[in-house]
Amino acid sequence: MSLSNKDRMKIPRQAMPEQDKFERRNNFSEVNLGFTEELAVLEAQRCLQCPKSTCTEGCPVGVKIKDFISLVSEKDFAGAVAKLKEDNLLPAICGRVCPQEEQCESKCVLGKKGESVAIGRLERFVADWERVNLGIRTPELKPKTGQKVAVVGSGPAGLSCAGDLIQMGHDVTVFEALHELGGVLVYGIPEFRLPKEIVRAEIESLSKLGVDFQKNSIIGLTDTVDELFANGYDAVFIAVGAGLPYFLNIPGENFNGVYSSNEFLTRVNLMKAYKFPEFDTPVFNCKDKNVAVFGGGNTAMDAVRTSKRLGAKNAYIIYRRSENELPARKEEFHHAKEEGIEFIFLSNPQEFIGDEKGWLKGVRVQKMELGEPDASGRRRPVPIANSEYVIDIDMAVVAIGNGSNPIIQNTTPDLDYNKWGNILVDKDTMKTSKEGVFAGGDIVTGGATVILAMGAGRTAANAINEYLKTKK
Numbered sequence: 001m002s003l004s005n006k007d008r009m010k011i012p013r014q015a016m017p018e019q020d021k022f023e024r025r026n027n028f029s030e031v032n033l034g035f036t037e038e039l040a041v042l043e044a045q046r047c048l049q050c051p052k053s054t055c056t057e058g059c060p061v062g063v064k065i066k067d068f069i070s071l072v073s074e075k076d077f078a079g080a081v082a083k084l085k086e087d088n089l090l091p092a093i094c095g096r097v098c099p100q101e102e103q104c105e106s107k108c109v110l111g112k113k114g115e116s117v118a119i120g121r122l123e124r125f126v127a128d129w130e131r132v133n134l135g136i137r138t139p140e141l142k143p144k145t146g147q148k149v150a151v152v153g154s155g156p157a158g159l160s161c162a163g164d165l166i167q168m169g170h171d172v173t174v175f176e177a178l179h180e181l182g183g184v185l186v187y188g189i190p191e192f193r194l195p196k197e198i199v200r201a202e203i204e205s206l207s208k209l210g211v212d213f214q215k216n217s218i219i220g221l222t223d224t225v226d227e228l229f230a231n232g233y234d235a236v237f238i239a240v241g242a243g244l245p246y247f248l249n250i251p252g253e254n255f256n257g258v259y260s261s262n263e264f265l266t267r268v269n270l271m272k273a274y275k276f277p278e279f280d281t282p283v284f285n286c287k288d289k290n291v292a293v294f295g296g297g298n299t300a301m302d303a304v305r306t307s308k309r310l311g312a313k314n315a316y317i318i319y320r321r322s323e324n325e326l327p328a329r330k331e332e333f334h335h336a337k338e339e340g341i342e343f344i345f346l347s348n349p350q351e352f353i354g355d356e357k358g359w360l361k362g363v364r365v366q367k368m369e370l371g372e373p374d375a376s377g378r379r380r381p382v383p384i385a386n387s388e389y390v391i392d393i394d395m396a397v398v399a400i401g402n403g404s405n406p407i408i409q410n411t412t413p414d415l416d417y418n419k420w421g422n423i424l425v426d427k428d429t430m431k432t433s434k435e436g437v438f439a440g441g442d443i444v445t446g447g448a449t450v451i452l453a454m455g456a457g458r459t460a461a462n463a464i465n466e467y468l469k470t471k472k
């Protein structure tokens with residue numbers, strides 16, 4: 001049945017089915033349950049199929065959004081996923097964690113007067129539908145070129161670059177420092193937002209295409225970038241992310257019970273600390289305790305919601321600006337509030353307070369007010385004199401961002417870096433100052449998003465392909 005635009009605009013945006021908000025506080029299972037076929041078709045029917053696809057312009061990897069959505073509305077789910085995967089080999093991941101509200105969905109014409117099409121939810125639906133009904137299928141490969149590329153890091157930038165290069169006919173080896181593949185997708189983003197099984201399945205599809213994954217290989221220690229060339233690689237893509245945590249640099253940060261978000265989330269996500277003693281990497285037992293997470297981004301939301309699931313009595317976000325400046329995705333903020341997280345806005349930590357045995361027992365914070373916008377465009381927090389007070393806490397997680405790990409810089413000094421250690425590249429090609437070396441993702445931009453990292457991987461793959469043609 002063909003619908004008029006008027007009919008399409010009468011269909012409301014379909015809500016994402018979710019796990020009950022009280023139940024999910026006690027488990028690590030996924031919060032969002034995904035669309036049913038009926039909900040997906042209904043949502044897809046809302047798309048006006050605009051002649052100019054502004055939604056695609058908002059997607060860093062250029063997914064042909066209206067085409068795949070049109071196939072969903074016709075119930076051709078297999079066709080829809082094939083269309084989607086022409087541009088994105090990791091749709092189940094992106095459908096779950098991309099900030100669509102700031103990208104494709106922000107460009108949807110329907111969003112101007114009402115609610116945009118739920119593009120991310122549809123992306124997730126078709127990817128999950130394929131995995132459950134068909135198994136993940138792999139695309140055709142071009143004939144082998146005999147040329148070899150080393151990809152350093154298995155986060156979204158490395159995976160997307162590897163996926164594109166293998167399809168172009170090159171041999172690809174991904175070197176990963178950790179014992180698990182996926183970067184932040186597995187060690188940072190918790191199971192309740194992105195199940196590891198989903199990440200593993202999408203990585204498995206790259207293995208099936210022939211990508212060789214080498215775990216426990218730290219480039220800079222196991223081999224240097226120069227040694228990769230000496231070992232026969234024709235090009236190298238560096239996608240090592242931004243894994244070095246920033247700290248608050250306030251007194252008392254070394255008390256027992258103060259974690260970086262990296263350590264806390266890695267222990268819980270990757271090392272399964274919540275299953276201690278079955279798994280032997282515990283975290284502080286925060287059951288019935290007070291936990292404060294400092295920061296306002298996705299990482300802070302993940303850490304605080306994790307602490308709630310570990311049994312925290314009170315779990316606070318302490319953020320120096322207001323709700324309006326919160327950088328986390330709206331959905332994460334909404335879910336956190338539903339789960340009972342308490343938000344203490346306009347408060348800046350001054351000092352951690354500990355007991356005589358060195359255990360954390362509180363944090364002294366100062367109240368702030370908002371002044372003029374700063375370089376980030378957000379209003380600057382300004383301290384209010386004589387407004388300090390103490391909050392009793394037993395555990396703290398510092399989630400104020402990450403910088404670049406110096407290992408590549410220390411062992412590859414002939415690359416150009418900025419003062420924060422990010423690798424400098426030509427933005428159109430991701431080419432670095434060193435012959436045959438390309439870089440992308442958080443190591444170039446600083447902490448950003450999954451889809452931007454994937455976009456960088458894709459740009460680099462195209463440029464590496466061109467570069468390799470000149471080497472033949």
Ligand code: FAD
Nearest residue numbers: 153155156157177183184188219241441442448449450453
């Ligand atoms: P990473 O994902 O960091 O991957 C880099 C990989 O390189 C890692 O596996 C690392 O072990 C490996 N590596 C490092 N050094 C070496 C070396 N010397 N040799 C070999 N391997 C090495 N973005 C979103 O879009 N949506 C979200 O909801 C979201 N939530 C987030 C939640 C958390 C907790 C965090 C920390 C980030 C979140 N982000 C989110 C940001 C997003 O995950 C990152 O922007 C993205 O993962 C960057 O991808 P990348 O490939 O550049 O690096």
